[in-house]
Amino acid sequence: MWKKLLSKLGVGAAKVDLVLHRPHVRLGEKLEGEFLIEGGAVEQQIRKLEVELQLTVQADGKAYRRTVAVIPVASSFAIQPGERKVLPFSYVLPLHLPITRHNVRYTFVTRLDIADGADAFDQDAIHILPPLALEKLFQAFAKLGFREKPSSGKISAYGQEFAFFPTNMFQGTVQEVEFFALIEEEGVRLYLEVDVWNGLAGLREREMKQELFLRYEELDDVEGTAHTLQHAIEEAVQAVQQSSFHAGTNYAPHMPPYTPPHVYYPHPEYHHEGHHYGRHGMMGAIGGFAAGMLAGMVAEELLEDVVEDAHDDHDLGDMLDVGDWFDGGDDII
Structure with missing residues (x-):
């Protein structure tokens, strides 16, 4: 009788331990492990065993936690x-999640x-690794001497934003490079912003935007991808240095004006009327989040509460960056 009373209070009750075969996994891959359940001092009836995958977004010392999935x-x-008792565990990680970063x-x-x-x-704790296409993109930036900033990976209204700074080739010319990566069927679409130091303006930076599309077979060639990125960054630097730019129309004459990010839906059934991810309201702008912007309306539902918190908390609002793409008002090449 006494043991039963104590077990109701958690003393001498059953215990559970999830043992993962590995603490890291790529988006879309299967994570496996097993549950070790140990009985307590008395027989107990278990209603259910379930696992929650929880996302934690940190901003200025505050943590905002949301449930991504409930796994029965x-x-x-x-x-x-x-x-x-030993029960098996396996879970295929959804493709619409942001990858693990500092925040x-x-x-x-x-x-x-x-x-x-x-x-x-x-x-x-688990560590969500980038898909291989994004990892190869990171490798290409590294070959150019770029290093990822501690603040890289923040969640914005348009996806997960990555930021890199130069350490050799572009040092003193480029302040930083930021980008969103939209995962499509044929490859990765990059929405790139290059912050270029402008000596004529007293070393103030000018922000130039470009859209690049890299096919998966191109990304397999990291050297070739690095060359493509180098060319795009050099083009941004040259555009800033040209004297033919005019306020309000800052894009190179040989390139069309930039088209804001859009959401790619991998299956026709995802095209629902009323779901447009442009500049039509903050929540409407939220796309999917795999590697930055893989499409999926689940991401809107996932981060809806987090973005709402941004209205009430300026620290989180700064991190989530719910304004225009890359804060808006930038130059385009």
């Missing part, structure tokens, strides 16, 4: 005193729902 594992079973983290929270007692919990 088992329901309605009994655990005897001292009994040990973006993920946790599996396991919950053992115990009838007439305190539930048992377990937490396991």
Whole structure:
């Protein structure tokens, strides 16, 4: 009787531990492990065993946590005193998530729902790696001497924004390069912004925008991708240095004005009327978030509460950057 009372308070109750085979996984890959369930001092009835994948966005020392997915594992079973159960775990990571960065983290929270007692919990951090196409893009930037900034990976209204700074070739000429990466069927579409130092304006930076499309076979050639990026950055630098630019029409004559980011839907059924991701309201601007901007309306639902918090918290608002693409008002090449 006394043991039953204590177990209801969580003393001598059943325990659960999620053991992952690896703590990191790429978007779209399967993460595997097993649950170790150990009975307590008395027999207990388990209503259900489930896992939550939780996203934590940090801004200026504050953490904003949201549930990405709830994964049911088992329901309605009994655990005897001292009994040990092992249940398998596997989960294919959704393709619409932001990848792990300094301000973006993920946790599996396991919950053992115990009838007439305190539930048992377990937490396991996981690291979401970029898809291979994005990783190769990062490698190409590294070959040009660019290094990722600590603030890179912040979540904006248009996706996950990555930022790099030069360490050799463009040092003293380029302040930083920022981009969104839209994952499409044939390749990756880059929305690139190059912040160029403008000596004629007293070393103030000028922000030039470009749109690039890199096919997957091109990205396999990291050297070739680095050359393409180098050419785009050099073009931005040359555009700033040209004296023919005029305020309000800052784009090179041989290139068309930039088209703002759009959302790619991989399947026709995702084209729902009323879901347009342009400059038609903050929530309407949120696309998918795999590697920055993989399409999916789930991302809008996922981060809706987080973005709403931005209205009430200026720190989070600064991080989420819910204004125009790359803050707007920039030059275009």
